[in-house]
Structures are given as C-alpha cells and as structure tokens.
Amino acid sequence: MSEPFLQIIDVSKRFDNVVALEKVNLKIAKSEIFSLLGSSGCGKSTLLRIIAGFEKPDEGKILLEGKDITKLPPHIRPLNIMFQNYALFPHLNVTNNIQFGLKEEKISKEEINHRVNEILNLLELNGLEKRKINEISGGQQQRVALARCLVKKPKLLLLDEPLAALDKQLRVQTQFELVNLQYKLGITFIIVTHDQEEAMSLSDRMAIMKNGEILQIGNPVEIYEKPKDKYIANFIGTANIFNVLNKNNQIIIKELNYEIKNINNIENYVKCLIRPEKISVKKLENQSDNLNIGLVKEVAYLGSYTKYLIDVNGFEFYSFMQNSLVSDNLQIRWDDKVQISFSETSIYFFND
Amino acid sequence: MIKDLKKQNVWFVFTPYLWLVLFFFIPLALIFKISISVSEWGMPPYRDLFSLSENGLKINSTLGNYLFIFSDPFYIRSYLNSLSLAFTSTVLCLLIGYPIAFYVAKSKPSIRNILLIMLIIPFWSSFLLRVYAWKVLLQGSGIINSILIHLGLIAEPISMLHNHYAVILGVVYTYLPFMILPLYGYLVKFDLNMIDASNDLGAKPLNTFVKVILPLSLPGIVAGSMLVFIPVVGEYIIPEMLGGSDKLYFGKIIWDEFFVNRDWPIASALAMSGIVILVFPIIIFQLMYAKYNFKNE
Numbered sequence: 001m002s003e004p005f006l007q008i009i010d011v012s013k014r015f016d017n018v019v020a021l022e023k024v025n026l027k028i029a030k031s032e033i034f035s036l037l038g039s040s041g042c043g044k045s046t047l048l049r050i051i052a053g054f055e056k057p058d059e060g061k062i063l064l065e066g067k068d069i070t071k072l073p074p075h076i077r078p079l080n081i082m083f084q085n086y087a088l089f090p091h092l093n094v095t096n097n098i099q100f101g102l103k104e105e106k107i108s109k110e111e112i113n114h115r116v117n118e119i120l121n122l123l124e125l126n127g128l129e130k131r132k133i134n135e136i137s138g139g140q141q142q143r144v145a146l147a148r149c150l151v152k153k154p155k156l157l158l159l160d161e162p163l164a165a166l167d168k169q170l171r172v173q174t175q176f177e178l179v180n181l182q183y184k185l186g187i188t189f190i191i192v193t194h195d196q197e198e199a200m201s202l203s204d205r206m207a208i209m210k211n212g213e214i215l216q217i218g219n220p221v222e223i224y225e226k227p228k229d230k231y232i233a234n235f236i237g238t239a240n241i242f243n244v245l246n247k248n249n250q251i252i253i254k255e256l257n258y259e260i261k262n263i264n265n266i267e268n269y270v271k272c273l274i275r276p277e278k279i280s281v282k283k284l285e286n287q288s289d290n291l292n293i294g295l296v297k298e299v300a301y302l303g304s305y306t307k308y309l310i311d312v313n314g315f316e317f318y319s320f321m322q323n324s325l326v327s328d329n330l331q332i333r334w335d336d337k338v339q340i341s342f343s344e345t346s347i348y349f350f351n352d
Numbered sequence: 353m354i355k356d357l358k359k360q361n362v363w364f365v366f367t368p369y370l371w372l373v374l375f376f377f378i379p380l381a382l383i384f385k386i387s388i389s390v391s392e393w394g395m396p397p398y399r400d401l402f403s404l405s406e407n408g409l410k411i412n413s414t415l416g417n418y419l420f421i422f423s424d425p426f427y428i429r430s431y432l433n434s435l436s437l438a439f440t441s442t443v444l445c446l447l448i449g450y451p452i453a454f455y456v457a458k459s460k461p462s463i464r465n466i467l468l469i470m471l472i473i474p475f476w477s478s479f480l481l482r483v484y485a486w487k488v489l490l491q492g493s494g495i496i497n498s499i500l501i502h503l504g505l506i507a508e509p510i511s512m513l514h515n516h517y518a519v520i521l522g523v524v525y526t527y528l529p530f531m532i533l534p535l536y537g538y539l540v541k542f543d544l545n546m547i548d549a550s551n552d553l554g555a556k557p558l559n560t561f562v563k564v565i566l567p568l569s570l571p572g573i574v575a576g577s578m579l580v581f582i583p584v585v586g587e588y589i590i591p592e593m594l595g596g597s598d599k600l601y602f603g604k605i606i607w608d609e610f611f612v613n614r615d616w617p618i619a620s621a622l623a624m625s626g627i628v629i630l631v632f633p634i635i636i637f638q639l640m641y642a643k644y645n646f647k648n649e
Contacts, residue, residue: 054548074551081552087545091567100563101553152553 003066005030005188006051006156011060013046013212020046021057022212033182033189035199038209039235044192047209048158051190052081064156075104079156080149084164086141088133094144095120095129101152119151122181139170150185159191163198175201196236200224208232224275230352233273240279240317244272244349253347255315256292262344269349276318278346281308281338283331292340296332308332310340380627387620388413397614417621427605427622431629434602437516437591438584441523445531445580446573448524453535453572454565457542468536471529479526483593486522487513490594514596522590527583531576538572574641578634585630602626 004027013021021043028034036044049055051062053074062070069077080101088097095116102112120126123143128136136144142165149157162178163171179202182189193199199206200220207217216228224236233239243254244266251260253272284293297316298309301323308319319340332338389398390412399412421427456467474482489495490512497509512518542565550560588603595601602622609619 052548052552054551074548075554075556077552081549083545083549085543085545087543087549089546089550089564089568100550100555104554104556104559148553 004028004063005032005065006190007061007063008047008051009061009063011047011050011057011062013043013050013055013057019212021050024060024212024214026207026214026217028188028190031182031186031188032204033179033191033202035191035193035203035206036209037193037196037199037206037235039194042209043212044194044209045160046212048081048160048190048192051156052079052158053077078154079158080152080154081158081160082145082149082162084161086145086165088141088145088148090133092133093129094125094131094133094136097133097144098147098151101148105152115151115153119147122150122184123147138166139174142166142174146181150181150187154187156188156190159189161193161195162191164193164195171198178202200236208235226348227273227350229350230271233350238276238318238320240274240276242272242274242315242317244270255317256312256340258292260344260347263347266349269351271350271352273348273350274317274342274346276307276320277305277322279310279317279319279340279342280321281310281319281332281340284337284339294338294340296334296336296338299332299334306332308338310338312340383620383623386616387417387624388415389617390414390416391615391617396616398617417617418625421618421621421625426600430600430605431602431626433516433599434585434587437519437523437587437599437601438581441520441527441584442531442577442581444520444524445528446577449528449531449535449576450569450573452528453532453539456532457536457539458544464540471532475529480589482526483522483590486518486525487593490518490521513594516595516599518594518596519591519599519601522594523584523587526590527580530579534575534579535569535572537575538569542568571645582630582634586626 006026006028008024008026011021011024012019024043024047036047038044046055050057053069053072057070060070061068064078089100092100098119099112099116102115107115120129123146125140125143125147128140128144133141133144142162146162159178163174166174175198178189189202191199191202193202203220205217205219206223208215208223210231216223216232218226223232227233227236227239230239230241233241242256244260245252245254246266249264251263251266252258253260281294281296292312294310294312296308297311298307300307304324305320305322308321310317310319385401386398389401391397392399401411401413403410403412452471456464456471459467491497492509492511492513494512496512497506500506501509546564546568547560550564551557555563586603586606587601588607591599591601591604592607595604606619606622606626609615609622613619
C-alpha cells in the first residue's frame with residue numbers, strides 16, 4: 001500500500017467511562033471495499049460515526065488523503081454515509097431526496113438535473129421519481145439511500161449495515177450489485193456489518209473488532225484460513241479447535257489422539273484449527289492411514305451440503321460434506337460409525 | 353361473542369358523544385336562543401321566545417342584538433384585542449416551547465420522563481393560584497421589584513402589573529405546556545438519524561432545521577398552536593387578574609355584559625359571534641391541512 005487513502009491513527013473514544021474504541025489504527029487504500037466486522041457493542045458503529053464526523057474522538061487523528069479531517073464538521077467532509085434504516089426524508093419524494101445534498105452545493109440547476117438523472121439510471125430508479133418514500137419497497141428505498149449518497153460523488157462512502165433491512169433473497173442479489181457498483185465508480189467503501197457472510201462476500205479486506213479494539217486485519221481468505229485466535233476462528237464460520245501436544249518430537253492432536261506425521265515443527269503453538277469442510281466422513285468400511293472412528297450425533301441436510309456433528313471419545317466437532325461429491329454420504333444416519341479423514345496441510349496451528 | 357363486542361364498542365363511542373350533547377350542544381343552543389331574544393327587566397332578563405297572547409302564538413325573536421354589537425366599534429376592538437393577544441402568545445409559546453420540546457424529546461429516556469413530569473407538575477396546582485402568583489411577583493412591593501431595588505438597579509418600583517404585557521406574560525406562562533406537549537409528541541418520534549443524514553449530505557445545522565426538522569414537526573406545530581390560540585381568544589381570568597385598562601379583551605366584555613349589565617341577549621350574541629368568527633376559518637384551515645397531509649402520505 002503506497003499512500004493510504006484513509007488513515008485512522010490511535011483513535012480512542014469513551015462514553016461515560018465505557019470504552020468504545022481503544023487506540024484503533026487502520027489504513028484503507030483507495031477504491032477498496034473494507035469491512036468492519038464484529039458483534040454488537042464492539043465499537044464498529046462508533047468508528048464509522050467518528051469517520052463521518054458525528055462523534056469526536058477523545059484521542060487520535062483521522063487523515064483523508066493525508067489531510068487531517070478530525071475536527072471537520074460532518075457537512076464539510078467529502079464523504080457520505082448510508083444509514084442502516086436509510087434515514088430517508090419522508091416529506092420529500094424520491095427525486096427531492098436524491099437532490100437534497102446537491103442543493104447544498106453551489107451547482108447549477110441543469111447540473112443537478114443531469115446528475116440526478118444519471119444516478120436514477122445507474123440505480124434503475126426511473127419511474128419512481130415522484131413517489132413518496134413510503135410508497136416504494138424496501139429494496140427501492142435502499143437504492144434511493146445509495147443514490148442520495150452517490151449523487152454527491154463522495155470520495156468515501158460509509159455503509160452502516162447496508163443489507164440488514166432487506167429480506168434474505170434480496171440481500172444476496174444486492175450484495176453483487178453493490179460490488180459491481182463500487183467497481184464501476186471506484187469509490188472507497190467502508191462497510192459496517194455484524195454478518196460475517198456479508199463481510200466475506202463484499203470486502204477486499206476486513207477488520208475484526210471486539211471490545212473497541214481491532215483483533216485482525218486481512219482479506220477474507222486470510223481471516224478465514226489463518227485466524228489470529230480462537231475468537232476470530234469461531235466468529236468467522238464454524239471452527240473445530242483442537243489442542244496439540246508436542247511430546248518427544250511427536251506432534252499429536254489430543255482430542256483425536258492422532259499423530260501428525262508430515263509436520264515436525266509447530267513452534268510453540270498449542271491449538272490447531274481444522275475447518276469442517278476439510279474434514280470428510282465416510283461410512284465405516286475399512287481402515288485407512290489417518291483413520292479415526294467417530295460417532296454421528298447429528299445430521300443436518302442443507303441441500304448443497306450436509307452438516308454432521310461427530311463425536312470422538314466424547315469430543316464433538318463438525319464435518320461439512322458437499323452432497324454432489326459424495327452422494328453415498330446421504331445414507332449416513334444418526335449413531336452411525338464413520339471414519340474421519342483430513343489432509344494434514346489443512347491443519348492450521350495457532351495460540352489462544 | 354363478536355356481537356357483544358360490537359355492542360360494547362357502540363357504548364364506548366357513544367358515551368363521549370352523549371357528554372358532548374349534554375354539556376356542549378345543549379348549552380350552546382340555549383346561548384343561541386338567548387342571543388336572539390329580546391332583553392327585558394326581570395328574571396331571567398330576557399323575554400321568552402314564544403308567548404301566547406290573544407292573537408295566538410307570538411315569536412319574540414330579534415337579530416337586533418347582533419346588529420347592535422357589529423355596529424359598535426367597542427365590541428369589535430375588544431375582539432381584535434383578543435385575537436392579537438392570542439396570536440402574540442401563540443407565537444411566543446411556539447418560540448419558547450419548540451426548543452424545550454426538542455430538548456426533552458432528544459434527551460435520554462430516563463431524563464426525559466423527569467423533564468416531562470416537571471412540565472406537568474404545575475398543573476397539579478390551581479390555575480387561579482398560578483396566575484395569582486404572578487400578581488404577587490409583579491406587584492409594586494413584589495419580589496422582582498424588591499430585588500431590583502435591592503441591587504440598586506432602580507430607585508422606585510416599576511409598575512409591571514395591570515397592563516397588556518403582564519397579560520401576555522401570564523398567558524404564555526399558563527399555555528406553554530399546551531404547546532410543548534403536542535410538539536414533544538411529534539419530535540419524540542423523529543428519527544435522529546435524519547438530522548445526521550442531512551448534515552452528512554452537506555446541510556448546515558440551520559438548513560437541516562428548516563428543510564428537515566421543521567417540515568416534519570409541522571403537525572405538532574399546528575396542533576400546539578390550535579391548543580393555545582383558540583382558548584386564549586376567550587380567555588377571561590388572566591386579563592382580569594393581570595390586565596389593566598389599557599386594553600379590553602373579549603372574554604372580559606362578555607363577563608361584564610352578563611353580570612354587570614345583566615344584558616344576557618347581548619352577552620350571548622357576543623359569545624355566539626366570537627365562536628362563529630373563529631370556527632369557520634379553523635374548519636377551512638383544518639380541511640386544507642388534512643388535504644395537504646393526505647397528499648403527503
């Protein structure tokens with residue numbers, strides 16, 4: 001990353017002595033889709049509101065293209081925010097909502113009309129110009145909220161839970177539309193979300209937050225495959241976490257009583273992660289080399305794949321199997337004995 | 353089961369109507385009857401509308417009372433005084449009440465309830481007492497004059513009582529909660545994100561107020577203004593206690609006609625005219641406003 005587009009330096013914020021943000025540092029590149037991901041109360045929304053200018057940080061600085069914007073009031077900042085509930089103006093129609101921000105700039109009427117039409121086309125809102133906000137659907141409202149921001153041609157767009165108010169089917173479709181839109185316009189997006197799937201599918205990079213601190217920053221693959229700790233591993237997807245023992249150069253996964261043969265240096269790591277989709281189960285027939293025998297405790301058929309809860313010596317973990325790959329597995333039932341296998345390269349070692 | 357419920361509902365709706373008919377329409381009709389009667393000495397001090405004589409049934413009705421009051425500038429001036437008092441105090445209540453309502457609506461729910469109770473507590477004491485308290489405060493030997501003299505700001509007590517400023521003060525003080533409460537009702541539902549959104553889109557705080565907050569609280573402003581304006585037009589007690597002879601108000605005139613001059617027909621005609629003059633513009637306004645709201649919803 002050369003010159004970072006947005007820099008957040010040592011930002012801290014307290015509300016009545018409750019820490020909302022603690023020395024947060026972040027660098028975001030131009031034209032990046034960056035997600036702030038965390039459960040509620042982790043400080044992600046506070047950080048977004050500080051970037052937008054609605055809250056002042058107690059300490060720290062925010063630089064946009066190298067310029068300190070920490071003290072600028074929101075109406076001067078060259079960025080826009082889309083609210084979770086959209087915060088559209090109910091007394092104005094679609095067009096007036098969209099041109100609200102433009103009217104605050106010194107722009108000619110022709111220019112305003114031109115830009116409003118442009119954005120109406122881009123977001124496929126034609127025909128709704130004169131409608132009131134409560135006369136259009138939730139998906140349309142979301143696009144009006146987006147249009148109201150984008151028509152200002154901001155350098156940075158902040159999105160607070162942009163898809164949370166939509167129903168599930170619309171959400172998936174809108175995810176792709178958002179990414180396409182960002183690609184077309186090249187505007188930097190910062191998205192706040194609590195939905196890890198949303199963050200994974202939208203972002204170039206993401207930050208995992210907890211208790212006002214950033215735990216890990218990385219692209220979705222890094223965060224999923226190489227989580228820094230147990231919290232992140234569990235927060236992103238389903239995690240099977242095992243203890244590892246290093247005894248006389250024998251590396252053993254304790255719960256499975258399985259000896260790892262092809263890896264001989266695990267430094268000081270004491271835990272390992274194997275994602276459920278990397279563990280396969282098969283109805284017990286014959287022995288294989290990294291064999292372990294488990295008992296199926298639960299089966300959840302989910303169409304494209306099936307979730308199995310496996311018990312080995314009283315320790316439970318998950319295995320996810322693609323149904324298309326192993327149709328035999330459809331016959332696995334509760335209380336069946338299965339053999340478990342995984343590739344040793346899919347084991348990821350880490351500390352608590 | 354459903355039938356029973358419906359029956360209950362009918363009574364539920366009917367009771368307030370019964371109340372209205374008994375204590376509002378019937379007295380109003382009686383006042384109207386008196387207003388078209390002929391004044392005379394006696395008890396009651398007007399002639400019966402219908403009387404039986406040798407020539408049969410006679411109707412003793414007249415429009416003379418109305419003609420009389422509309423030909424006398426004295427009555428018209430007092431009515432205009434009352435309208436001007438109502439207008440001034442409505443505007444003042446709005447200017448003072450809006451920031452208060454906004455502040456209460458914006459504060460945390462725990463503090464909000466305390467603030468609301470503080471607004472309502474004065475209602476627990478008698479209206480008369482509250483107005484009388486102002487009399488005590490404002491009089492020559494009152495607390496305000498005493499403090500000013502003590503501080504050396506004035507040498508002699510200022511006469512603050514018995515003029516129309518004291519009346520405006522008393523009216524604004526008394527009617528302020530009627531402005532604040534409906535305004536609060538609308539502002540508390542107001543999504544504060546909209547203020548942030550407006551700021552974020554480049555609107556300065558003043559523009560945000562004019563373009564977003566004000567239009568969205570308009571129904572509250574209308575409701576509050578009605579609640580202040582209409583009763584103040586007929587306000588009698590406050591001008592009587594705090595007012596002087598510089599301005600005469602309509603309520604006081606009606607009182608004097610009833611109880612001092614014992615001219616019930618004139619007093620009734622005044623009351624009826626006052627109502628009619630006020631009611632028609634309000635009905636037209638409400639219809640237009642309802643249409644405007646309908647278009648906006």
